[in-house]
Amino acid sequence: MTSLAIFEPLYFSDRLYIINPHGDVGIATLWTPVRQVVDFLARYGIDLDPASSRIAVLGTLYGDGLPQLIRNLLWNPQIHHILILGQNLSGSAEELANLLTLGVEQAERLNQPRFRIRGTTRCLDTAFDPALLTDQVRPVSLGKLSAPETARGLQIFFATLPPPELPRRDRVQVPLPEYRPVYFPSEPRAHTIVRRKPLDAWEEVVTRVLRFGVPVVAGEGKPRLELQNLKVIVTEPVADAEADLRAVGFLLADFQAYQTAILSDIRPEGVDYTYGHRLRRYWGLDLLEAAATRLKANPGSRGGFLTVWDPATDLVADATVGTPCLTTLFFRVFQEVLTLTATFRVHNVMSAWLRNLYGLMALQAEVGRVAGGLPVGAITVISHAIAIDPDTPERLDLARQIAAAKISDGEIDRATGKRTLREDPNGYFIFTVDQAAEGIVAVHKTRDGETLTQYRGRTAMDVERQIVHDGAISDIGHALYVGRQLAILEERVKREKTKTC
Incomplete structure (x- = not known):
């Protein structure tokens, strides 16, 4: 013993x-x-x-x-x-x-x-x-x-403790395991991404799905890492540099060819569908032209809603028949530019998402042209089921490389490698200490420098609650920065108070 x-x-x-x-x-x-x-x-x-x-x-x-x-x-x-x-x-x-x-x-x-x-x-x-x-x-x-x-x-x-007894066994040492989850916890239906350029957006999509995608079995019996209802806003949908696309395995020429094809109403023989055919001929009406005409006549119209999915045929189609991944388009003049919101029922991150975005850019430009030269604005892509196939080693390796290369959430100039702070669309803050009131002041300003309001409190928590109440922050990096600044100022207030006591 x-x-x-x-x-x-x-x-x-x-x-x-x-x-x-x-x-x-x-x-x-x-x-x-x-x-x-x-x-x-x-x-x-x-x-x-x-x-x-x-x-x-x-x-x-x-x-x-x-x-x-x-x-x-x-x-x-x-x-x-x-x-x-x-x-x-x-x-x-x-x-x-x-x-x-x-x-x-x-x-x-x-x-x-x-x-x-x-x-x-x-x-x-x-x-x-x-x-x-x-x-x-x-x-x-x-x-x-x-x-x-x-x-x-x-x-x-x-x-009532019984008398002490000797140990019944020897010591056992069990190290704590290093936790390596297949996916990390999140609300998998609530991810939203905002980026300026297409490639920036795609790389963040890759990172999110690889990190937070839930293991599922798709309809064809294949494993996937999937998010639902991923929303991506690309604020400046213009073509990326050819070298930047090539670095991650894409060719600008291929995307440009796809942009030409998506505007064509011709459906080649043996092809179940094309987006161009569905949008320009399938319904007996050129939907792109009709939407552009409507917006030209009434720029405030909210009727530029087009459907690619035909429930009468696509819902009952045999499994061997291809059906559209792109389901709807919504063209809207908002803040004086033509915006586009597109929904996809399913999306493959590595092979289809960026290509589809370039196709949407062509559709948006075409509607803007026919509507009388409307300037184009943001494109929003909503993917109801977006996934990475974990059983494709080369795609998975690329996804891992992209995720590993992310070192911050800032904007990157791909030509110079310089990173800058991503601006919060909700505005920014200037922080000061009010010595007389022995408190913290956070001045909330627009991007253009206009003062929106002032938040005051004796502690960081006091100011934090007011900011949260007003929804004055939308970016997690900005929120962390604001938290650090409030903590620094709270300590300063305490020190100044101690000096005067």
Whole structure:
């Protein structure tokens, strides 16, 4: 039998409160500070002498620390009892108690195998053997410190502890696994991208789908990494430099040929459909010309809505018959330029998305020309199901290279490599300290420098709440910057206040 072990934490040694390293009781204080619990124990006469106490260690357990707690228990087999008490704000009490009594079941999260603690939704890695803990360590759950029954339960717990016993097994060391999910968590139906140029937009699409795409099986039985309803706004839809396209495997000449083809109403023999044919001949009407004529007569019209999808034939088409991926187009003069919103029922990121965007650029330019020379503006692409095929190594390698090359969210000048801050369309802020009022001032301005409003508060949180209320920030990078500035100014206010006291 193994000799009596001394408590040695593998994780969080700086956060644990050790009383008697030879003890056999661990206390999880949940969300209650350890110092409070120690005072509570002392108030009810619990032995805290390092030479005689049964308590080896105390530590908080908010929830995220459970994998580390498990490793510490595996390395310290002399801990036979776990007392759980304190504020239980995240369900961590039930998770720990159920792990030690009910055990785990096999589960899956982010397409990877996991242990799920029985009776909870909590998932854990599978690198450790749960049998070494379940029914081997006895948990006792009490309530928060202010509850009368907690004090009674505490005294009963220590009064009825069985005599100390030697460890039943040797130490077991299980490193924490490096977490490499197939995809990262997000709301997969809510991604929005805003970029100036087509290639910039496509590279961000690649990065988003590769990182956040959910593993699915497509209708043809093939695996995909997919996002739903991805919305991409390209604010300056003009052709990219030929060298930049070539660097990622595209040819400008191919895109230009596609732009010519998409405007043609001819459907070659043996081809199930073409976008040009659907838009210019299929319905017995040239839809592009009709939309342009309508907008020329009434620039404020919201009737420039065209459909490519024909439910009467496409919904019932045999699986061997091709059906359009592009489904609708909406042309609208907005802020004095011609905008285009296109929806696609399905999109292949690596082979089709950028090519389709160049096709949309040609359609937009044609409608603008026929409508009397309308200047073109942003193109918005909504992809109901957009995916990367993980079983195409060459495409996947390119996608990974593109994602790995992203070092910031700023604008990049591809000719010089220079990066600049991406401007938030909601405006920017100028920050100052109001010495007299002992507070922070954030002046919200438009891109043109017009003052919109002033936000004032004594703390960063005060100003933050006002900014959030007004929706004054739309860019995550801008939000992080504003947060840093507010924190700096709050510290400055505190220092100035200290000087005057």
